Amino acid sequence: MEVIINGEPRTVPAETSVAQLLKLLGIEGEGVAVELDRAIVRRTAWTERVLTPGAKLEIVHFVGGG
Numbered sequence: 001m002e003v004i005i006n007g008e009p010r011t012v013p014a015e016t017s018v019a020q021l022l023k024l025l026g027i028e029g030e031g032v033a034v035e036l037d038r039a040i041v042r043r044t045a046w047t048e049r050v051l052t053p054g055a056k057l058e059i060v061h062f063v064g065g066g
Helices: 018-025
Strands: 002-005 008-011 032-036 039-041 056-061
Touching: 002 018, 018 032, 018 056
Parallel strands: 002 056
Antiparallel strands: 002 008, 032 039, 032 056
16 A cells, blocks of 8 residues: 655555554664654554555654764
8 A cells, every 4th residue: 555654655565553664664663753644653552553545654763962
């Protein structure tokens, strides 16, 4: 199915959870925030939130420094 990730269309398997998507993208969970259809998805819900066709995600990586 097709979803939009950071403004770019991407095809992912049906029934993909947010956690599975991050794994597919090679993104570690630390320092990451996920917005799904304009709502922040809490890290504790990543395994339960299943994407639907046309879902719009914004995935942000936090970078620390000094």
